[in-house]
Amino acid sequence: MFSEWFCDRFVTIFIVFDFEPIIITFVGQLNLEQMAFFWNRKKSEKETIQEKESLDEGLNKTKRSFFEKISRAVVGKSTVDDEVLDGIEDALIASDIGVDTTLKIIDLLEERVARDKYMNTAELNRILKEEMVKLLNIKDDNDQEIPIFDFSRKPYVILVVGVNGVGKTTTIGKLAANLKAAGKKVMLGAADTFRAAAVDQLVIWSERAGVPIVKQGMGADPASVAFDTVSSAVAQDIDVVIIDTAGRLHNKVNLMNELTKIRNVMRKVIPDAPHEVLLVLDGSTGQNAFVQAKEFTKATDVTAMAVTKLDGTAKGGVVLGIADQFKIPVKFIGVGEKIEDLQIFDKKRFVDSLFD
Secondary structure, three states, X not given: OHHHHOOOOOEEEEEEEOOEEEEEEEOOXXXXXXXXXXXXXXXXXXXXXXXXXXXXHHOHHHHHHHHXXXXXXXXXXXXXXXXXXXXXXXXXXXXXXXXXXXXXXXXXXXXXXXXXXXXXXXXHHHHHHHHHHHHHOOEOOOOOEOOOOOOOOOOEEEEEEOOOOOOHHHHHHHHHHHHHHOOOOEEEEEOOOOOHHHHHHHHHHHHHHOOOEEEOOOOOOHHHHHHHHHHHHHHOOOOEEEEEOOOOOOOOOOHHHHHHHHHHHHOOOOOXXXXXXXXXXXXXXXXXXXXXXXXXXHHOOOOEEEEEOHHHOXXXXXXXXXXXXXXXXXXXXXXXOOXXXXXXXXXXXXXXXXXX
C-alpha cells in the first residue's frame, strides 16, 4: 500500500532558527488523480456528481431525521397551519439548528403564511429552503461574498484552532492534500507542542500529502514554531501555510494569550498574518459545538469555520445554527473519511441535500 501512494525518495533538510533545530521533510508525491480538488479549475460533470453523492451520503442521517419529521408535520395537510409550524419547529430543534435560529425561521414562515393565506406544503418546503440558504449567506462588511481563500497574498497563512478530538489534524491534512492537488505549494507548521501525538499525526499527514512540515520538540514554544514556519515559507516561496495549534480545552484562561503571541510573532515576518483563522468544530457534538464556537470567538478573531464528522450524526443542522448565530462563514464540511470528503461548503447544495 505504501508504494502505491509514495515515491521511494525522501529528502530531509535540517535548519536552525534561533538556535532551535527544526526539520523540514519532503516526501514523495501523492497520486493526485485520487484527490483532485477544485479551487482553481472547473469541475467536470462526473466530478460534480461524485461530490454531490458524497454530500448526500454524508448527510444521510441528518436528512433522514430532518425530512421524516418535516414530512410528519405536513402529512395530510393541504395548507400550512399552526400545527404544521409546530411540527417544523420540533424538526429544526431536533436537528440541532438551535433554539434562536429555529425561532427566527419560524417567525419568517409565520410572516409568509399570514401574507399568503393559502400556502400549501409544497410552497412551504420551497420557502423553508430559501430561508435556510439566506441564514448561511454570510457576507463581509461591504456586503460582498467572502471568498474561500485570497491567494493574492503570498504566503497565505491559515491558523487552525479547535479542541482535541474535533478532527483538527485530519482537516489540516486533507486541506493540505487538496491544495497541493490544486497546484499550490503548501507548508505545515506543528505548533501544537503540548502533545507528542499531535506532532506525530501531523507528520503522517504531511507525508500523505507530500508537503513539507516544520516542527520542534515536544514542549517547545508554539510561537517559535509558528515563527520558524512562516520564515521558512517566505524563504521557499510557499503559497499556503497551515499552522496547527494546541487543542487544549476551550475553557483554559491562557488560550487567548497563546494565540495572541503566535499572531504577534508571525507578524514580524508577514505583517498581516494570519490571513485566516479557521475554527474546526465536530458536528456530531451538536450544541457543544456552539459552546466551543462561543469560547474561541472570544479568544481570537475567528474568520471561518470547518464542521467535521457530519457523516456520523443526525445533528447536521448545527451548521445552520452556528453560521447564523456567529455570522462567521462555514467554508468546509467533512462528510466522510476520504480526502475528497473534505468539501468546500456550498450552502445551496447543503440545504437541497436535506430535502432531496
